[in-house]
Amino acid sequence: MTFAPEAFYDRFVSRTRERAQRVQSLSFPALRAEAHAIAGEAALLGLHGCAEVAASLGRTSSRLATSPHHEQALARCRGWFSQLAQETFVLAKGDPGANIQLEALNLEVHSAMTDDSWFSPPEAGSEGGDGRRVLILDDSELTRDTLCDLLEGEGYQVAAAGDLVEFEKTLSAFRPEIILSDINMPDIQGDEVCRVLKTRFETDGVPIVLVSGIPPNELEVRAERAGADHWISKEEGPDRVVEVLGELLSEILF
Amino acid sequence: MKRVVVIDDSEVVIELVRSALEEEGYLVTALLEPDRAQIEAGPPPDLLLVDINMPQVFGDDVAQFVRDAWGIEAPIYLFSDIAEDELRERAAAAEVAGYMWKGWGIERVIDELCDLLGPAEAP
Numbered sequence: 303m304t305f306a307p308e309a310f311y312d313r314f315v316s317r318t319r320e321r322a323q324r325v326q327s328l329s330f331p332a333l334r335a336e337a338h339a340i341a342g343e344a345a346l347l348g349l350h351g352c353a354e355v356a357a358s359l360g361r362t363s364s365r366l367a368t369s370p371h372h373e374q375a376l377a378r379c380r381g382w383f384s385q386l387a388q389e390t391f392v393l394a395k396g397d398p399g400a401n402i403q404l405e406a407l408n409l410e411v412h413s414a415m416t417d418d419s420w421f422s423p424p425e426a427g428s429e430g431g432d433g434r435r436v437l438i439l440d441d442s443e444l445t446r447d448t449l450c451d452l453l454e455g456e457g458y459q460v461a462a463a464g465d466l467v468e469f470e471k472t473l474s475a476f477r478p479e480i481i482l483s484d485i486n487m488p489d490i491q492g493d494e495v496c497r498v499l500k501t502r503f504e505t506d507g508v509p510i511v512l513v514s515g516i517p518p519n520e521l522e523v524r525a526e527r528a529g530a531d532h533w534i535s536k537e538e539g540p541d542r543v544v545e546v547l548g549e550l551l552s553e554i555l556f
Numbered sequence: 557m558k559r560v561v562v563i564d565d566s567e568v569v570i571e572l573v574r575s576a577l578e579e580e581g582y583l584v585t586a587l588l589e590p591d592r593a594q595i596e597a598g599p600p601p602d603l604l605l606v607d608i609n610m611p612q613v614f615g616d617d618v619a620q621f622v623r624d625a626w627g628i629e630a631p632i633y634l635f636s637d638i639a640e641d642e643l644r645e646r647a648a649a650a651e652v653a654g655y656m657w658k659g660w661g662i663e664r665v666i667d668e669l670c671d672l673l674g675p676a677e678a679p
Contacts (some may be wrong), residue, residue, distance in 0.1 A: 305575070305576040305579055305662065305663065305666060307572065307661070307662045307663070308567060309575075310571070310572050310575075313568055315570050317567070317568055324650065338609055339565065341637050342564070342566060342569055342607070342636065342637040342658050343566050343568045343569055343572075344607075345637040345658040345659045345661070346569060346572060346573075346637075346658045346661065346662050346665065347568075347572070347661070347662065348661040348662070353637065353659070357637065374560075385600045393571045442617065444608065444609060444613045445617060515617040515618075515624065516624065516625070517619035517624060517625045518619075518625065535621070535625070536617045536620070536621055537625055
């Protein structure tokens with residue numbers, strides 16, 4: 303093909319700058335989403351140094367989102383974002399020196415993933431949306447990450463499990479007040495999990511929401527048969543989860 | 557004329573893919589989010605290219621509801637910049653036709669799509 307991606311560099315640079323400005327007033331989940339968007343665009347345009355920093359920034363912001371030093375961690379991520387936008391501008395102008403700067407930035411961002419000082423000392427107590435405990439069971443890592451970010455941003459305490467073994471361990475340690483479960487998973491069906499939990503003394507009172515991409519009419523029938531408290535079609539998007547949790551909590555509280 | 561639907565929450569990405577595919581002669585519907593009415597408007601698509609990490613939908617499950625809940629039959633290719641091995645596994649797990657890795661760069665992505673689609677005009 304004869305298509306020249308360079309024709310899109312200017313547009314990409316200005317979008318990256320807009321994003322860097324916007325994240326200065328945004329929190330972790332949005333920041334992570336913006337970083338991811340930049341990573342995808344840069345990869346496709348062949349601006350690999352930029353793509354790598356953006357991908358690191360996405361992963362690191364996801365990790366630092368759970369840091370007790372929330373404000374400092376957020377400020378640091380926003381600062382990295384601004385540096386990325388600046389170096390992207392230089393790189394797109396064809397200055398190879400930007401690649402050295404981007405490599406150094408990537409190293410700095412990446413090393414924060416393993417910097418334990420962001421996670422000590424742990425803070426007790428909860429904040430925001432009452433710190434209610436939500437446990438997610440879903441085999442898709444991307445879905446778990448999306449929901450964790452979203453619900454933590456709403457002030458929930460969130461734990462997530464990718465399979466049944468992890469779920470059982472987390473269940474007893476975390477004692478969730480609400481459970482969100484996918485349906486189609488490799489080792490178990492979510493409606494079966496729901497059915498079992500509803501027969502156990504320790505969990506029969508915990509509201510369970512089945513979240514699935516299967517057709518809504520099938521989902522409704524399966525949720526009803528399993529005794530689930532609610533169901534959400536993935537077609538409705540993650541924001542619907544926040545609404546449903548809010549409704550379930552008000553039912554619990556009043 | 558063969559039709560491709562591209563779904564990605566990045567304007568830069570969908571415009572880039574749209575420009576390149578239109579240059580090859582294909583009809584392109586570029587969407588910032590899954591939109592059933594837009595997919596169903598016009599001739600049936602020959603291929604869907606779907607980003608798997610859009611904030612307004614659930615990760616890689618997007619292919620599942622496009623295919624199972626909406627009944628769109630065209631082959632679906634997952635589109636992402638996550639590690640290629642992981643993307644390959646996700647495409648297999650989602651039982652879609654395949655994947656296009658953003659890390660290949662736009663030139664290779666378009667070459668791969670052209671190989672899959674064949675000539676822009678239907679025989």
